[in-house]
Structure formats: C-alpha cells, structure tokens
Amino acid sequence: MSKEVLVVDGLNMHYETLDGLVQAVKDVSFTLKQGESFGLVGESGCGKTSVAMSLLQLQPDNAKISSGSIKLDGIELVGMTEKELRTVRWDGISIVFQGAMNAWNPVAKIGEQIREAIREHRPDNSKDENTEKITELFNIVGLDSSVMDRYPHELSGGMKQRAMIALALSCDPKVVIADEPTTALDVVIQDQILKELKKVQELLGLSLIYISHDIAVIAEMTNNMAVMYAGSIVELGPTKDVFSKPKHAYTRLLLESTPSVVGEKKKLRSLDGEPPSLIDEKKGCSFSPRCPAPSKECKNQELEMKLIEVVKGHYADQCCVECG
Amino acid sequence: MSNTLKEQEELQKQLRKEAIRKNWKLFSQSKLGMIGLYIVAFFLFLALLQPFLFITGIWNPAIYDPVVGYDKISANLLVIECPKEYPSEKYESYEDCPGPGEVNIKKLYMAPDLEVGDYYDTFIQPAPPSRTHLLGTDSLGRDVFSQIMEGSQVAFVLGLLSATLGVGISTILGTIAAFFGGRVDAYLMRQSDLVLMLPSLPLLFIISAFAELKVWHLAIVLGVLGGLGGSVITIKSQALQVKVKPYVDSARITGGSKWQILFQHILPNVAPLALLFMVFSVTGAIASESVLSFLGLLNIDMSWGIMIYLSQTDGFIFSGLDFWWLILPAGLAVTFLAGGFYLVGRGLDEVFNPRLRKR
C-alpha cells in the first residue's frame, strides 16, 4: 500500500464578483497516492481549474478558500503564509498550465526560466549542475538541449508544452498537476505530449493530477478519477470502474456523448441544457434540471449532495445514483 | 412586421441601457475614476454657478464681474510709528510692524497732515478674503472667486472643444491609415512626424504673432495640432488590431463596401480608445492654455493662466503666501481640473480595457 501524498478534504472556494458570490468549488474531497495518476474530468467551467489553483493557492485575489483542508505529506497548506507557500510551490506541487503559449515569459530565454525555478528551491546548486539537470529533463521530454537558449516565441506550441513539462519536473516535485496540457495543440502533437507525460509519470513514479474535459484522455492517462459537475465531485473511483459501470447519471451521459473508436457503434447522445449558474446557491441535486430521468432523490430539493460509497472504492453522489 | 421591428428596437434600447448600467457599475468601482469625476463635477458646478448668480441677481455684475467688476474695499487703519529696536513690547521683529489694521507713518508720505494715533481710511487692493469676497480681490479690485468660476468656464469650453476636434481628426485619419495601408498610411504617418517635429511652444508663439488668439481660435489650433500629431499613430495601431478581427473579415465576405466596413465595424471599435484619448487630451489642452496665458500670449479676458500671469507681473508670486488668494486658487484649479480629467480617463480605461479589470 503506497502512502497518501495529497489529501484534499471538504474544500470550498468561491469568487467574489460584480454579480455576487460564485461558488466554484463545493465540498471537494479526494486523495492522491504516491505514484498514482488521478484524473479530474468535467465540462468547461465546472471548477476543475479552480481546484488546481486552490491546491497551489494561486487563486486570483477575488477568490477565497472558505473552508476545507489540503494536506501535502501531512502538512496543511490551507492557511499557510505566502512565504511558507513559496517553499511548497514547485518543490511540493508543480503545475503544467493549459495555455503553454502564454505561460512563458516572452522576453526571457527558456533555459533561464527553468533555471530560475531551480535556483529558488536549490540555491546551492552550481550553474553547471543546473544546466545538466535541465539537459537531462529535456532528454526525458524529447527536446534538444539547444532549446535552452531560445526565446518562447521561437518554439512551436508542442515544444513549448514539452519544455513546460520539463519546467514542472525541474524541482522533483511530489505532485504534478497537469491542467488540460493539450488543449491548444493539434491532435498529433496532443497524442505525443500525452505519451510523453505518461512515460515520464511511469519513469519517475510521479504522482499526477490530470485535469481535462476530454474523457478519452482521462481513460488513457489515469488510475483513479473524479467527475466534477457544477463545482462538486459527483462520482469518484478507479478509472476502469467508472468507465465500465458509471453510477451517476451525469457520468453516464458524459460517456455516451463521447464517440468510441473500438467497440460497437452507438448513437451518440448529447447533453441538453447548460450547466447551472454557480451564483445562487441551491440545495439538492445540481444536475436535476438536466437529468433525463430524475429519480425521487434527484427531484427532492431538500436532499444534501454527498458522495456515498456504492461499490468498494467507488463513490457517487447520493442524489442521482438512482437516476435514469 | 412593424410590431417585431418595434420589439427589436425596444430590445436594443434595453440592451444599450443594460450596457450603460454595467459600464457605470465598473466605472464606479474604480476609486481613481470616481475621485476624478468628483473633481470634474465640482469645477463644472463652479462654471455653471457664476451665470446663475448673475442672473438671479445674487451677485451684482458691477462688483463681481471677473473682468470689469470693481469693489471698493476700504479699511480704517491706525497710524503708528515703528519702534527703532526689536523686540519691543508690541512687536517681535522688524517685519511685524505695522501689524494688521495699522499703517506706518512713513508709508503715508502722501498724507502729511496725519499724526500718530489718527485713523486713516484707505482702499486696499488686493483685499484679503472676506465674507463678501470669499477669495478676496485682485490688485484691480476684482473678485477672485468669480475669476476662478470664469476660468473654469474657459477651461471646459477650450478643453472639450479642442479635445473633440483633435480626437475626431486623429480617429478618422488613424482608421483610414490602418484600413487602407500602403501609401495612404505612409503619407499620414510622415505627416504626423512633421507635426511632432515642430516644437510646440515656439510654434504657438509664432501662431500667436499672426493673430490675436481668442479661446475659440486656440481651441481650434490646439485641436488640429493634437489631432494630426502622435495620437494618429496610437489610434492607427488600435485600428490595425481591429482590422484583423474575424467580424471585419466576415463583413468583407458578406459584401460590405469599404466605407461601410470602415464606418460600421472599425470606427465603433476604435471609439472607446478615442474617447479615452479625448479625456486625456482635455488635460493637455487645459495645460497649454494656462501656459500660453501665463506667458501673456493670449488675448483672453480671463482665465486661470491669466490670473497667475497677473499675479506674477504684479510681483505677488514672490511675496510668498501673504497674498495666497492671488496665487494658490488659480494654480490649484489648473492642477486639479487637469488631474481630474486624467483620473476620469484612468477610470474609463478600466471600463474599456477588460485586461485591466480587477474582477
């Protein structure tokens, strides 16, 4: 039994906007084990990125973590001072951002930007050691070491994303978050990057959190996964189980709306309606307005949303387990 | 049919209202913008208050008119003789004698029959602030507060007129340069180079030598010079960004004529920046007017610059703060109104530039 690296418990986060409070993350809990790859899937705007940002506490100024705990190796991150957080960032948790295009500073060389991160966390390293480390990382992600002396605008999108992965690995972090790392890339490059990431993960035994709206990618990349809807996790379990026996109506619909190349031909189902506005807080199942066949619990607006264990290790939201 | 048209219009109206409400909400969140707006509103109030006071007869034009008004302010002064040694019983140092309400016999060589202990009636100009003249009078006996009000009318007329004219010119030229490119662009850019090359202050000197500049003339001159200069370049670069937006392409594909695209698609999207520019150039116009008046080059009856000019030529500016009402109000008015417009510009910037928004 490998140990638990990251434990998130009852995390709540909201944004203060002109139109009111936006409850972006509602009571999210999950654990990440050493060497495990964990997927977070959901529609755009369901709070996946907000979860990632909360883990590093990089949320914008108008976002507040109202309650919950994030423990990295048993150390509580919520409520840490900025100075303590700085030691955790990159050294403890690093992140590959969704838009690698803009994640590099346009006026500094790639190598310098990676070096800077290492310098911050390993101040005693010599320049040669750092160069060696970066070359090694570039080898892993399949980049030539000459990329170090290039400016971001001289690289292609795929190269930038590879360099980004190298950057994320530069301080040997305990946890790496990949926040839709392939969104802006074309399919071929996407596939390469995914393979690279998977290879790196297996090679280095990384604990990886993979965030995506693409359920097929999650299936390929992860051991365990969680499905998010409107800020809360509606289903959580081993990836295999979630795919073969989805318990929540939303997961089922999500799976049915994705084409599969292998297996029998099925008519794709589309999901009607839009995700609910997160501004007004409501009790009861958040999915009920779009649920194709709501159960009694789903229609019951008084029932709290809460994960229950359906099968061992496989959880789903109690409101919609019985739906359609 | 007409019904749906009406409905559509109604909807558009509502949308516009909604947009204005939202923009206002954004603007009101900008502390800087609101501070600026308060300042501008204050001066606008002053500018409008003066005619109101004259029309309602609260102020008598003969006394309060900023240019030809005159108020006899007499004071009854005690004639004294200054002691030879200091400190004395009454005075700390040489400068304290004569004190307020007193006059030194040596200063009264015009009235030889007066003796120490007599009272002497005299007109004092400039008179310090009093209940009838909130900011005192200047050396010609004119009410300073009324001059400040007149000055803010001048500042508003001149600032807004020249800014509108200048931004109008630069917006049209800038979008044309961006839209047509090539030779038109090169010509317009070199033209603004030419305007930028001319040193502005000496140029205005030369222009003022040709003709006696009044507020209107100056507004037009400043507007044209500002409109042909650097702002064309900035507007052009904005228009270039708009030009490559997909909706412009789609308008072209659906067969919009060049002018139609220019006026219906590009111009409206450059407009926010132009508005911003306008607000900022008001700041510049107010400053230019004040500097020119200060140097005595304008043929304007009254403005803040002229007030400073007069207080300087009368030598009050080096008498320090003894005559503060002649020096401070006008200078601060120029500074604050120009700053107010600048701050409003900053506030608008946060409304129109989503990248600057905080939330």
Place this chain on the structure above:
Amino acid sequence: MAEYIIRRTLQMIVVFFIFLVSSYLLFNAIPGNAFSNLLLNPDLPPDAYEKVLATYGLDKPIMERVQLYVVNFFKGDFGYSYKYYPKTPIELIAERLPRTLMLFAIVNIVAFYTGFLVGKVLAWRRGSKSETWITVTSVFSYTVFYPWFALMMLWFFGYKMGWFPIGKFLYPEKWYTAPWDSDVIFVLMIKFTAIISIIQFIAYIMTRGIESLSQRRNLRFASLLTIAVGSYFFWNTGDALTKKPYAADIAYHMILPVIVVTIVAFAGTALLTRTTMVEVIKEDYILTARAKGLSQKRIRDRHAARTALLPVVTSFIFTIVTIIDGSVLTETIFSWPGMGQLLLQSVLEEDIPVAMATFSFVGVFALIAHLVADISYSYLDPRIRIKSQG
C-alpha cells in the same frame, strides 16, 4: 529590415525638406522683422534700415530667399545670427546645447529610475489604499501647472529658505577670474556623467549572467563603490581638481531645477509604468512565476517589470525628443541660458537663421529618435518584427 530603414530614411528626407521650407515661410510670414526697431530710432539716417536689410539679404523676394536658404542649408551654411552677429547659429548651439543636455540628462535619468520604481510598486499594490493615494498624488504632480509650481518652489527654496540660488546657472562674480569658459566645464561634466552611466550599465550587463543572486548583488554593489571611489579620485587630481570649484558652482545651481523638473517628469513615467504593469500582471506567465514559488519582489522585478519596461522605454525615447521643446519653459523660469531660451528668443526676435537652425536641430533629432524608437522596439521585444510598411 535594411529595406525598411532605407525607405524610412528616404521618407524622412522628404519630410525634412517640407519641414525646412514650411518653417522658413512661417518665420518670414510673421509681421515685421528682426530690424523693425531700427525704424523707430530717429538718430539713424533714413536709409539705414534699407541698407541693413540689403546686407542680410532680406530685401530679396521671399521665394528666392527660401531657395537660397535651402540650398545653403544642404551645403552646411546656416548663415549668421542677426542678433549675435558675427556668431553663426552653429556656434550658438554649440555653446547652449551642453547646458541644456547637462540639466536634462540628469533630470531624465533620475526621473526614469524613480518613476519606474514607483510605477512598479504602485501596480503591484493595486487596489490598496496607499496605492490610490500615491497614484492620485502622482497624477497631480503630472498635471500640475508647471510654471506656477516652478515659481512656487523657486520662491520657497530660493527666496524663503535661501537654500538655493534664484535662477542663473552660475555666480558671475566667481567666474571673473576663471581661466575657462563655462562651456569647458559643462563639457567636462557631461563626459563625467556619461562615463559613470556607461560603467554602471556595463556592470549591470556583465553581472546578469551570474547564477548566485547574492554574488550578483555583491558585484553590483562593488561596481557602485568603484565608481564612487573613482569619481573621488577623478575630481581630486590633475586638471579636474582646478576645475572642481567651478563645476561645483554649476552643480549647485542645477539642484533646484533638477528637483522641480524631476517631480513633474517622474510622475509621467510612474503612471505609464503602472498602466503597463497592471496589464502585464494579468498575463499567464506571471501565474507561472508565482507557481514556481518565486518571491513577490522577484516576480515583480524580473517578470512583470521587465516586460512592462518596453513601452516605458519607447516613451522615454520620445521624451528625449521633447527635451529641447520642454526646456523652453524651464529655462525661462530658472533663467538657464540653454537651447530652450535660444529657441524662444530667436523666435521672438525673429532671428531667422538661429531660429531655423534650432528648429532643424530639434526636427532632425526628432526624426532620428522616432526611427530609433521603432527599430529598438523591435529588438527589445523579441516578438515584434517590423514588416515592410511603417
């Protein structure tokens, strides 16, 4: 790129030609001329005025004069000053320019550094109460009615407190026995300032590549120390020692104008830096930098401010263009006999050759600076590459 520069240069020459002709016509169109006051002198023989005009060629028709002027201009002959005959405009400019450069070089360096520093701190603290008030103060210091403000400062520091001299750039009584002209001292001071800035700049560039942050800081400090020690020795040995009291006199006269102009000039840079920084802070790479665990100061200085520097530098180049134009007011108020005063006086007295020469000087300066700004911008920002048309 080369093609672009060539085309721009050709366009510039055409623009300059138009500029030259139109300013000449403009000056000649001013009613009266430099010698009109001769007519008012009853002691002079009646034909004196005509004779003087003929001497200076002012009796020729205007079109012929324009032609002559432009031809001579490109031959390098700028004529003689009407007022300071037999000095040529070039001599006058050579005498006045160092004075203006000295004053405004210091002002601009100080204003740029302080403005940039204040601006980036303001942007970083966006939304805080102190930020609002500092910004409002900077805005008012930017929009302050300049002549009024300068006179107030002059009154307070020069007259009331008596700390600084009122106007003039030296005490004439000190210079009666001086073996040098003031220009010699000015040139020496300019050279000194230039060398210091170059050494500091080189030190900055050299230390950029050093890995350890503390080592880098120490080296930079050492370079500053070297400069301090070096300048001490420079002013206390040989030739410079004898010139020191005179240089000190000029420096003393410079303090107040420098302070006053800096207060006004720094605010512009500060506000521009704030605006660009506020935009840059929203960029994704700032988030990356934060995620990397870098310190706030480092993110601010190395990531946000470095990118925000670009537009600030461009605007700085444009400010340099307007130095002479902007010096008109300052030099008038502080009675500083530099280029600005020369420009103003020559225009007012219709000393056309001098006015034309200063105008052209300002014009050429502006044209070149614009070109440099455009080109340097493309080098400073690796993303921007100039395409064919300007």
